[in-house]
Amino acid sequence: xxxxxxxxxxxxxxxxxxxxxxxxxxxxxxxxxxxxxxxxxxxxxxxxxxxxxxxxxxxxxxxxxxxxxxxxxxxxxxxxxxxxxxxxxxxxxxxxxxxxxxxxxxxxxxxxxxxxxxxxxxxxxxxxxxxxxxxxxxxxxxxxxxxxxxxxxxxxxxxxxxxxxxxxxxxxxxxxxxxxxxxxxxxxxxxxxxxxxxxxxxxxxxxxxxxxxx
Numbered sequence: 001x002x003x004x005x006x007x008x009x010x011x012x013x014x015x016x017x018x019x020x021x022x023x024x025x026x027x028x029x030x031x032x033x034x035x036x037x038x039x040x041x042x043x044x045x046x047x048x049x050x051x052x053x054x055x056x057x058x059x060x061x062x063x064x065x066x067x068x069x070x071x072x073x074x075x076x077x078x079x080x081x082x083x084x085x086x087x088x089x090x091x092x093x094x095x096x097x098x099x100x101x102x103x104x105x106x107x108x109x110x111x112x113x114x115x116x117x118x119x120x121x122x123x124x125x126x127x128x129x130x131x132x133x134x135x136x137x138x139x140x141x142x143x144x145x146x147x148x149x150x151x152x153x154x155x156x157x158x159x160x161x162x163x164x165x166x167x168x169x170x171x172x173x174x175x176x177x178x179x180x181x182x183x184x185x186x187x188x189x190x191x192x193x194x195x196x197x198x199x200x201x202x203x204x205x206x207x208x209x210x211x212x213x214x
Contacts, residue, residue, distance in 0.1 A: 002123050002145040006190060007042055009035040010100070012061040017149050017190050020048050021121025028052040028120045029069065030140060030149050031062040031192065034100070036069050052120060055079040056151030057137040058087025059164075060094040060103060062192060067106040076109035078118060081129050084136025086166070112138050128179050132172020133160030141183060148189040148199075154180060156197040159208045176209065 005018045010033045018039070020027035027048040032039055043050050050073055053066050057080045066077050087094075088106060095103040112118070114129040118140065128139040133152045137160075140149045152160040154176055162169040180189075185200025204210050 002142050002147065004147070004190070005042060005046070006196075007035075007039060009033045009038065010061045010064065013193060014061040015190055015192055015194075018042050018046070018048075019120060019123075019149070020046065021123045024121030025049055026051045026121035028054050028118075030054045031056055031151060032065040032069055033061040034064040036065040036072065039065065039069070040072075050075055052118070053077045054118060054125075054140060055108065056139065056149065056153075056192070057134040058084035058091075059134065059152070060091060060098060060100060062151065063088065063091070064095070064100060064103050067104060070106075070109075077106070078108060078110045079112040079127075080108075080134075080138045081113060081131075081136035082111040083131065083166075084134050087134060087136075128175075130172075130175035130179055132162055132168050132170075132175050134164065135166045135168075135171075137175075139180065141187075146184065146187045148180065148183065148187055150180065150189045150191055152192040154189065154202060154206075155191045155193065156195050156202070157206055159206070160192075173208070181209075 001022050003022050007016045009016045014033040017030040027050050091103040112127045116127040118125045125140040130137050130139045130153045187199045
């Protein structure tokens, strides 16, 4: 069975998700944006073995601790889609712009595409490529738990910004309406910032989505 803990990190209070298989106690950190000691303490407190670092997209607050954790733990970095490589190459500029500690450029061990799956212990996560906030944004979905980790695609009451380089509002709306909402109203999701919600709640109440065409 899938278990998870949401751990806000960085000054942006980005939701890093510690996700694990309760049968094997193997775990992954999704979007480890920073505060790596805090994240490692959570892994230890839950008596888990960290095996993977998963990234939804290349923005600093979601990836800033990933390479440090890879060097510290030996765990591979998986994701996002390769279309976000330019964001990872811009990490030093991002850290300077937002007043974060310097973050080096890094390359994931594996990029992800729409047809991929990622395993964590006995869990299998489906990968959905959901561009718009960034061109290489991905979402991780566990069908048995009806849980999605959506990064900055969708929020409780809002959607991701599309005014960053290579952002695209039409692509974002299409990703939400054609890939996320069809997963079902009962699906819970962990956004990149703020509280959880369900796809059904957002479908009928989110001002960016609750239109007759959806």
